[in-house]
Amino acid sequence: MTQQKVRRAIALGYFDGVHLGHRALMERAVLRAKENGAMSAVFTFDVHPDSVVLGRQVPLITANAYRREEIKRLGGVDEVIFGHFDERMRTMDWRDFISELLVGQFGACYIISGRNNRFGYKGLGTAEGMAAECARLGVGYDCIEDVTVDGVVVSSTYIRQLISQGDMEGASRFLGHPYTVTGIVQHGRKVGGRVLGVPTVNLALPPEMALPPYGVYATRVLVDGQAHLAATNIGIKPTFVDGGAPTIEPHLLDYTGDLYGKMIHVELHKFLRPERAFASVEELKAAIAQNVQETRDFFKA
Numbered sequence: 001m002t003q004q005k006v007r008r009a010i011a012l013g014y015f016d017g018v019h020l021g022h023r024a025l026m027e028r029a030v031l032r033a034k035e036n037g038a039m040s041a042v043f044t045f046d047v048h049p050d051s052v053v054l055g056r057q058v059p060l061i062t063a064n065a066y067r068r069e070e071i072k073r074l075g076g077v078d079e080v081i082f083g084h085f086d087e088r089m090r091t092m093d094w095r096d097f098i099s100e101l102l103v104g105q106f107g108a109c110y111i112i113s114g115r116n117n118r119f120g121y122k123g124l125g126t127a128e129g130m131a132a133e134c135a136r137l138g139v140g141y142d143c144i145e146d147v148t149v150d151g152v153v154v155s156s157t158y159i160r161q162l163i164s165q166g167d168m169e170g171a172s173r174f175l176g177h178p179y180t181v182t183g184i185v186q187h188g189r190k191v192g193g194r195v196l197g198v199p200t201v202n203l204a205l206p207p208e209m210a211l212p213p214y215g216v217y218a219t220r221v222l223v224d225g226q227a228h229l230a231a232t233n234i235g236i237k238p239t240f241v242d243g244g245a246p247t248i249e250p251h252l253l254d255y256t257g258d259l260y261g262k263m264i265h266v267e268l269h270k271f272l273r274p275e276r277a278f279a280s281v282e283e284l285k286a287a288i289a290q291n292v293q294e295t296r297d298f299f300k301a
Contacts, residue, residue: 005107006038006106006107007036007037007038007039007107007108008033008038008039008040008041008079008106008107008108008109008110009029009030009032009033009036009038009039009040009041009108009109009111009112009140010029010041010042010043010102010106010108010110010111010112011025011026011028011040011041011042011043011077011113012025012042012043012111012112012113012114012117012119013042013044013113013114013117014044014045014048014049014156015042015044015067015071015075016048016060016061016062016067017060017061017062017159017175017179018070018071018074018075018175018176018177019061019154019155019159019174019175019176020147020149020154020174020175020176021114021144021146021147021153021154021155022074022075023074023075023176024147025042025112025113025114025144026040026042026074026075026076026077027075027076028112028142028144029041029042029110029112030075030076030077032110032140032142033078033110036109036110036140038109038110039078039079040076040077040078040079041077041078041079041080041081041106042071042075042077042079042080042081043081043083043102043106044067044071044080044081044082044083045082045083045084045085045089046064046082046083046084046085047085048060048085049085049090052085052086052087057208059160059209059210060208060210061159061160061163061175061179061209061210062180062209063181063182063183063206063208063209064206064208065182065206066182067080068080068082074176074177081106083101090121091121092121093120093121093124094119094120094121094129094133095120095125095129095133096120097119097120097125098111098125098130098133098134098137098139099133099137103137103139108139109139109140110139110140110141110142111130111134111139111140111141111142112141112142112143112144113127113130113141113142113143113144114127114143114144114145114146115127115143115144115145115146116146117130127143131143149173149174152174154174158174159174159175162174163179163210163211163212164211164212164213165213166213166215166271167271168217168268168269168270168271169270172269177267178267178268178269179212179267179268180265180267180268181205181206181209181248181265181266181268182263182265182266183206183248183263183264184203184261184262184263184264185201185202185203185259185260185261185263185264186202186203186204186260187202187260199251200233200249200250200251201221201249201250201252201259201260201264202247202249203248203250203264203266204245204247205245205246205248211234211246212234212268212271213234213274214234214235214236214246214274214275215233215234215235215271215272215273215275216231216232216233216234216271216272216273216275216291217231217232217234217268217269217270217272218269218272218294218295218298218299219231219232219250219266219267219268219269219295220266220267220269220299221250221252221264221265221266221267222264222265222267223259223262223264224262228252228253228254228255229252229253229254229295229296229299230250230251230253230266230295231250231251231253231272231288231291231292231294232248232249232250232251232266232268233248233249233251233275234246234247234248234249234275235247235275236275248266250264251288251292253292253295253296269298269299270298272291272294272295273287273291
């Protein structure tokens, strides 16, 4: 089946982190697809448009390698389409973006966007313009109003601020799910198991992601569909300075087994304490024991 023969209800957005606003867009796309015998889809970009337009990297809430998986899992759409945001895309007229790309290439029979969505050259495309152009083309259009939490508009920008402050509970309320770092377990420096008697699993921090403050967090780790509590350190472990790159290292509670090479998802639920250097190994062990108990108490509550 060629792309031209597939009819799609398409939700527009960058879909970084898949927050509550994104879910509202995708829920409507799924509904319109069912009503019209079409596929539900998300159209997004492979890189954040601001990184091309403004020439600066925008920290992401989801690692690039797992965006497609997260969008489909949390949004329930049939398909995720990644457009390549290059100079041609940056300078495309907003009407051409609708008629030639969304309708012409991807068979949009319904388009869903947010009230404040801007698209096309210099962001001249607006919700009002989208509605008029879709009407001209005989394509359905829904404009989704802003989703708010406690009177604050849900946005990736605001969620990144919460993450940078270590407010993981606040970020979770706006996302609709915990802020999560996903990766493949690597061989670490063996400090936790050999020196401290506290074995940890080691993940590299995706360089494109918005990082919370270095420190220890109460987390849940999802492995093969099973959830395990963990006290997780993010940072460089300053007590054992060796020039290593920042990592995220969960210490899974009540778990035995080799996770090397497995994909795991680390949900950050609560910031427990900043990362700091300890005067001795024994002092660090005592702090870890306290963090383990705090983690148990948090999830018990």
